Amino acid sequence: MQKTLKIKHLYDNNVLNICLDTLEKNKQALIFVNTKNSAEAEAERISRKIRVNEKDKKTLEELSNKVLNTLDKPTKQCKRLALCVKQGVAFHHAGLHSAQRELVEENFRKGIIKIICATPTLAYGVNLPAFRVVVRDLKRFSAPRGMSWIPVLEYQQLCGRAGRPDFNDKYGEAICISQTDSEKEKIIENYIEGETEEILSKLAVEPVLRAYVLSLIATEYVSTKNDLMSFFKKTFFAYQFGEITKLEKIINRILKALKEWGFIIINKNDLQATLLGTRVSQLYLDPYTAHYLITCLKRAKSKIIKEFSFLQMISYTIELRPLLTVRVKEYDNIEEKIAEFQSSLLSFEPSMFDMDYEEYLKSIKTALFFYDWINEKDEELLLDQYNIRPGETRVKLELADWLLYSSEEICKLIKLHGLLKEIQKLRIRLRYGAKEELLPLLRLRTIGRVRARKMYNNKIKNLEDVKKSDITKLTQLIGKQTALSVKKQVGQEYREEKVKVKKGKREGQTSLKKFEKKKKK
DNA sequence: GGACGGTGAAACTTCAGGTTGCCTC
DNA sequence: GAAGTTTCACCGTCC
Numbered sequence: 001m002q003k004t005l006k007i008k009h010l011y012d013n014n015v016l017n018i019c020l021d022t023l024e025k026n027k028q029a030l031i032f033v034n035t036k037n038s039a040e041a042e043a044e045r046i047s048r049k050i051r052v053n054e055k056d057k058k059t060l061e062e063l064s065n066k067v068l069n070t071l072d073k074p075t076k077q078c079k080r081l082a083l084c085v086k087q088g089v090a091f092h093h094a095g096l097h098s099a100q101r102e103l104v105e106e107n108f109r110k111g112i113i114k115i116i117c118a119t120p121t122l123a124y125g126v127n128l129p130a131f132r133v134v135v136r137d138l139k140r141f142s143a144p145r146g147m148s149w150i151p152v153l154e155y156q157q158l159c160g161r162a163g164r165p166d167f168n169d170k171y172g173e174a175i176c177i178s179q180t181d182s183e184k185e186k187i188i189e190n191y192i193e194g195e196t197e198e199i200l201s202k203l204a205v206e207p208v209l210r211a212y213v214l215s216l217i218a219t220e221y222v223s224t225k226n227d228l229m230s231f232f233k234k235t236f237f238a239y240q241f242g243e244i245t246k247l248e249k250i251i252n253r254i255l256k257a258l259k260e261w262g263f264i265i266i267n268k269n270d271l272q273a274t275l276l277g278t279r280v281s282q283l284y285l286d287p288y289t290a291h292y293l294i295t296c297l298k299r300a301k302s303k304i305i306k307e308f309s310f311l312q313m314i315s316y317t318i319e320l321r322p323l324l325t326v327r328v329k330e331y332d333n334i335e336e337k338i339a340e341f342q343s344s345l346l347s348f349e350p351s352m353f354d355m356d357y358e359e360y361l362k363s364i365k366t367a368l369f370f371y372d373w374i375n376e377k378d379e380e381l382l383l384d385q386y387n388i389r390p391g392e393t394r395v396k397l398e399l400a401d402w403l404l405y406s407s408e409e410i411c412k413l414i415k416l417h418g419l420l421k422e423i424q425k426l427r428i429r430l431r432y433g434a435k436e437e438l439l440p441l442l443r444l445r446t447i448g449r450v451r452a453r454k455m456y457n458n459k460i461k462n463l464e465d466v467k468k469s470d471i472t473k474l475t476q477l478i479g480k481q482t483a484l485s486v487k488k489q490v491g492q493e494y495r496e497e498k499v500k501v502k503k504g505k506r507e508g509q510t511s512l513k514k515f516e517k518k519k520k521k
Numbered sequence: 522g523g524a525c526g527g528t529g530a531a532a533c534t535t536c537a538g539g540t541t542g543c544c545t546c
Numbered sequence: 547g548a549a550g551t552t553t554c555a556c557c558g559t560c561c
Contacts, residue, residue: 033549034549035535035550037549038550094538094539119538121537147548283542395538405542405543
């Protein structure tokens with residue numbers, strides 16, 4: 001149902017006007033925008049114009065401090081979010097640290113945070129309704145075509161967040177922002193009165209189809225080519241695809257590749273997965289990626305293996321895309337790095353004129369990011385140098401771990417046991433973001449990169465040192481409970497009451513004041 | 522005269538999200 | 547294609 005609302009035109013920014021109107025009504029709003037940067041910038045703009053009422057001030061200030069200090073050292077992003085939260089506004093996207101994301105969601109539900117500017121994450125992952133939903137951007141950048149309209153289905157998903165029945169909202173309001181009159185007409189026609197588009201089968205993407213074919217064979221769900229074809233004929237994909245002969249051609253091409261890569265054996269009409277093929281399928285790897293990893297790992301013999309070898313190897317897979325982008329300024333630096341690591345790189349360098357060269361440079365940069373992470377560079381530096389936010393770091397690290405685990409499993413099957421130790425070490429270092437020297441300490445429960453580093457710098461470098469160390473000193477470094485637990489793990493039990501706690505200086509938390517100066521009027 | 526800060530226009534960058542594996546306790 | 551960020555010249559203020 002369309003409706004006319006009267007909203008005071010206080011500023012040139014309509015989103016801001018709507019927000020102020022919403023607050024006047026004592027309600028909450030979600031603003032959907034198309035990029036992470038926009039979410040942050042819009043939240044900042046709104047927060048500058050909001051007056052917080054006295055009774056919320058203290059709560060918001062406390063919350064703001066919590067947000068600021070979720071990481072060891074606040075990044076630019078933390079500071080930005082903290083400043084917004086102080087005014088009851090927040091931004092929300094996948095780059096946020098999970099703890100901060102939870103804080104934002106929880107406090108919006110409680111009604112403490114009034115406005116959230118978000119990317120579509122919020123509409124999909126979590127159930128966080130609001131009285132008003134403002135869809136600021138209905139266009140989004142997509143690779144080859146530039147800006148294009150988002151699907152109607154997505155628009156409905158966004159607007160579906162409007163209205164909180166549990167808060168006795170009898171209705172919700174969803175508002176789209178248009179720049180021009182013609183855009184307004186288009187929005188009404190396409191989205192408000194338009195129909196949702198057809199749902200497309202995901203099988204249509206070749207890597208998915210490839211993985212699917214292998215898994216059907218590996219699980220012995222099909223054992224002949226005829227089985228395979230009759231299976232696909234029954235799928236939604238085939239129904240959409242229409243022509244069966246064309247589909248058959250694609251599947252034949254996939255079978256041929258799988259055979260060449262040693263993942264299946266084709267005997268006349270019979271299909272059977274090899275041991276390697278079965279494992280690849282279990283690991284959920286795209287067979288193409290698996291083949292690429294095998295080729296790289298086999299080359300390892302003739303190379304000088306370093307951490308960077310494996311990091312670059314996994315960075316050049318489809319699974320890790322999108323990779324970090326290389327700026328014009330960085331070209332020289334990245335090419336220097338290629339030269340520096342030349343004798344260690346496991347993947348083939350494409351020619352400079354190859355379409356893939358750009359992607360190759362990106363893989364080097366992504367590998368450098370991982371490399372900095374395992375050398376204990378903090379989130380702030382990663383954000384500055386690689387433009388990668390804490391939340392995104394986590395996603396990339398998880399993917400990297402999965403690919404390295406898969407490489408490990410492949411090494412076992414193709415008898416490259418010599419590489420296992422290096423990969424396993426690397427996985428631990430990636431998980432913690434720590435240098436090799438901390439590995440012995442990281443084996444202890446409740447010890448991560450921060451505590452391990454503290455201990456190491458105080459000459460407690462391995463389990464033997466932990467045994468020898470004085471419990472009082474250890475307590476001062478990592479706290480009483482942790483110290484006791486660590487001692488217990490190396491076989492020394494202490495009675496809790498016997499441990500003295502010296503009152504040392506607690507490391508101060510960062511305050512917002514310093515950053516507030518920067519805040520514009 | 523120089524350090525500093527604010528301002529605004531031009532130049533330059535960048536562009537949503539997230540599922541899979543297996544546990545060492 | 548467009549929003550956001552960075553950069554840089556310019557100007558005023560203060561010491």
